[in-house]
Amino acid sequence: MTFTSLMLALAALPPGPLDFKARNMRIEPQERRVVLEGDVQLDRGDLNVTGEHAVAEYGKEQPAQSRKPRGKPQPRGEATVVGQSVERFTVIGNVQVKRGDRFAKGEQGVVDVPGQTLVLTGTPEFPPVVRDGPETLSGDRILLRLDSEDLDVVRPRLVLRRSLPEEGSAKPAMPVRVEADHLLLVRARRVARFSNDVVMRQGDAVVRSPRMEARYDADGQLTRLELRGGVDVRQGERRATGESADYDAKARTLVLVGDPHLYDQGDVLTGDRIDLSLESKEVRVERARGRLRPEAHGGEGGRP
Amino acid sequence: MGSQNASAKFPMVALILGTACGNPATSRISSNSLPVDAPDLSLSGVAFARLTEGRVSARGTAERLDYRRAGARLEATRGGAVIHSSPPSAFGSVRFVAEQIEGEVANRRGVASGGVRLDASRGDSARTERVYYDGDYIRSDTKVAAEGPGYTVTGNGLVARTDGSAIELSSGVAGQLQAEARR
Numbered sequence: 001m002t003f004t005s006l007m008l009a010l011a012a013l014p015p016g017p018l019d020f021k022a023r024n025m026r027i028e029p030q031e032r033r034v035v036l037e038g039d040v041q042l043d044r045g046d047l048n049v050t051g052e053h054a055v056a057e058y059g060k061e062q063p064a065q066s067r068k069p070r071g072k073p074q075p076r077g078e079a080t081v082v083g084q085s086v087e088r089f090t091v092i093g094n095v096q097v098k099r100g101d102r103f104a105k106g107e108q109g110v111v112d113v114p115g116q117t118l119v120l121t122g123t124p125e126f127p128p129v130v131r132d133g134p135e136t137l138s139g140d141r142i143l144l145r146l147d148s149e150d151l152d153v154v155r156p157r158l159v160l161r162r163s164l165p166e167e168g169s170a171k172p173a174m175p176v177r178v179e180a181d182h183l184l185l186v187r188a189r190r191v192a193r194f195s196n197d198v199v200m201r202q203g204d205a206v207v208r209s210p211r212m213e214a215r216y217d218a219d220g221q222l223t224r225l226e227l228r229g230g231v232d233v234r235q236g237e238r239r240a241t242g243e244s245a246d247y248d249a250k251a252r253t254l255v256l257v258g259d260p261h262l263y264d265q266g267d268v269l270t271g272d273r274i275d276l277s278l279e280s281k282e283v284r285v286e287r288a289r290g291r292l293r294p295e296a297h298g299g300e301g302g303r304p
Numbered sequence: 305m306g307s308q309n310a311s312a313k314f315p316m317v318a319l320i321l322g323t324a325c326g327n328p329a330t331s332r333i334s335s336n337s338l339p340v341d342a343p344d345l346s347l348s349g350v351a352f353a354r355l356t357e358g359r360v361s362a363r364g365t366a367e368r369l370d371y372r373r374a375g376a377r378l379e380a381t382r383g384g385a386v387i388h389s390s391p392p393s394a395f396g397s398v399r400f401v402a403e404q405i406e407g408e409v410a411n412r413r414g415v416a417s418g419g420v421r422l423d424a425s426r427g428d429s430a431r432t433e434r435v436y437y438d439g440d441y442i443r444s445d446t447k448v449a450a451e452g453p454g455y456t457v458t459g460n461g462l463v464a465r466t467d468g469s470a471i472e473l474s475s476g477v478a479g480q481l482q483a484e485a486r487r
Contacts, residue, residue, distance in 0.1 A: 017480040025457055025477040028470050029394035029426060034455060034481065044483075056481050058454055084454040086483040113483045 018086070019043040022054070032058040040091060047146075049109060049118075052093030059087040087113050095120065097144070104130040104142065116147035127157075139183070148187070156183035156194065160214075160222055174279055176225075176247075177201040180212070190216040200225065200247075205235040205278040207254065209245070222249045231256060233276060238283075239263040240274055253277050260285075266293040343370035343379070350380070362387045366405070376409035383416075393468020396425030402435075412439035420444075428452030428471075432462060440466055448473055454482040 023038025036054040043049075089111040097104040097118065106120035106128030120128035120142040130137045130144075130151070139153035160176040181196030192214040200207040210229035217223050225247035233240040233254065243258020253275050260274040262283060269290035276283055350369045354362040364385030371378045384401035403418025417434040430450035436443045444462040450473065451457070457480075459473030 018483045019478075019480055021476075021478045023476060024472055024474045025459065025479070026470055026472040027428070027452070027455070029428075030469060036477075056483075084482055086454060086481050089483070 016044065018089075020054075034058075034086075042089065042091070046099055048098045049089075049091055049095065049111070050098075051091035051095040051109065054089055054091045056086040057088045057090075059085050085113070089113070102131070104128065104144065106142070111146075116145065118144040118146060120144070137183075150187055151183070151185035153183040153185075154181070156180055158183070174203045178212070178214075190218075190220075192216075198227065200227075202278045203235075205233065205276075207234075207245070207247075207278075208232045224248060235276075235278065235281065237265050238281075240276060242274065252279055262290075267291065341372075344373045345369075345371040347371075350383075356390065359390070360388065361390060375411075378405075378407050378409060380405040389466070389468050394426065395428055395468040395471075398425075398468075399423045407437070413437060424452070424468075426453065430462065430471075435462070437466075442466060456480050 019042070020036060021039070021041040022036035024036070026035040026037070028035065034056040036056070038052070039050075040052065040054040041048065041050050042054065089109075091109040091111075093107065095106050095109040097109065097120070104120055106122040107126060108121050110119045111117070112119075120130075121140070122128040127138045127140060128142045130142055137151075137153065137156060137158045139156040141154040143152040145151065156179065158178040160178065178194060178198065178200050180194035180198040182194070184193045184195075185191075186193065194212040194214070196210065198209045198212040200209075200212065207227065209227035209231045212228070213226045214222060215224045215226065227245040227247070229244075231240075231242050231245040233245070233256070240256055240260065240262045242256030242260035245254050245256045247254045254277075256274040256276065257272070260270060260272075262269040262274050262285060264283075267290070269285050269288050269292075271285040271288040271290075273286045274283065275286075347369045348367065350366040352364050352366075353360050362385050364383060366380035366383035368381040369378060369383070370380075382401075382403060383405045384399065386397055386399045388397045389395075400416065400420065400422045402416035402420040405414060405416045407414030414437040415434065416437070419431070419433065420435050421429065421431050422435075423429045428450065429452065430448055432444045432448040433446040434444060436445075442462070442464045446461075448459045448462045449457075450459070450462075450471075457473055457477050459477040460475035462471065462473050464471040
């Protein structure tokens with residue numbers, strides 16, 4: 001189960017009324033809202049949201065009498081107007097969103113019903129989190145689209161632990177951690193788009209790039225990370241650069257292309273492509289050329 | 305308070321008349337028909353209107369109404385009323401019916417029981433077994449089923465401000481909120 005299935009899990013709010021439970025409920029007609037307090041639980045289909053408090057805000061005013069069901073007795077007196085459908089839910093305090101066996105949590109969740117979104121926020125100490133088994137995504141703000149199944153995250157922090165194949169591996173795969181300013185998950189295209197200051201970490205390797213796309217197969221397994229717009233890889237004393245790079249999740253190698261360079265304690269290599277294994281630290285340079293200066297270890301950074 | 309089609313019984317008047325006739329049978333009937341807690345006024349088929357500053361603030365009916373001057377106590381059977389709050393509340397006017405109503409007019413206290421139903425002109429309605437009225441609040445400590453524009457709910461208690469600013473259901477609530485996505 002991976003990121004794509006995680007996107008599926010939080011998708012497509014089914015139509016119909018929302019079931020709720022709470023300790024108390026306060027109806028405030030003047031404010032056109034309902035306040036639920038104490039162990040709030042909201043359910044629709046298999047979507048379950050819990051929290052300590054919730055405020056349901058109704059929509060703009062519409063004539064109440066035109067919406068009366070037939071046969072219902074009409075009380076005498078003045079007819080006030082009111083919206084009959086909740087437009088926004090705000091759930092506050094230990095908010096947990098569950099669908100199937102997938103799970104998200106935060107300090108506050110706001111459901112925009114017409115917009116079909118759920119925005120989770122938290123605190124610097126406890127940011128919002130989306131979790132699918134051991135795979136975890138957090139960020140400053142997580143927007144779950146409830147109609148298109150997409151996910152929009154501000155300053156995402158993601159661990160691609162389960163996305164790495166582990167069969168036949170003698171030791172568990174090192175998790176890949178990704179940070180960026182922004183993440184957009186587009187489920188229909190099975191792609192996660194990270195943008196602005198993307199940082200990928202695996203062990204002591206740090207890979208930076210302006211943008212990165214994570215691609216998944218039909219089973220939701222990560223197949224490839226594509227870094228574009230200039231790539232900078234640092235691992236210990238080693239540094240590599242290139243115009244772009246692809247990380248093959250199955251081979252667990254990063255392939256740098258576009259004038260790729262490798263700097264390693266005074267050695268400078270270039271070639272048509274450079275393959276880096278971030279776990280074993282092996283390097284393969286195709287059609288290599290460059291300068292080897294074993295006596296000058298520590299003087300990295302120059303170009304050939 | 306007025307009456308309509310009233311079949312009024314005035315026990316005090318009956319007692320005086322019986323004594324004046326010197327009729328032993330009448331005297332026996334009087335003593336038997338006048339229990340200690342007999343009401344001062346008992347009306348059947350009652351309709352009433354309450355005026356506040358020259359305006360009708362409530363109208364109601366009752367199948368039977370007993371009134372005691374001491375404490376201004378009243379008891380009504382199968383009564384109902386429409387209450388117009390002033391200033392108007394967001395719920396609008398509220399109609400309530402109950403099988404049994406007891407109250408103290410002077411103290412603004414009362415109890416309605418035996419299947420109480422409240423309907424507001426906004427479209428809200430609530431049903432419960434018993435409600436208490438104490439001037440500023442209406443309370444219930446029995447199961448409550450309510451519905452209104454965009455919600456249905458059941459609870460195990462109710463507190464409503466009589467100015468109509470808020471209704472709170474308590475002690476465990478469950479229900480549905482209408483929340484349709486834009487199509």
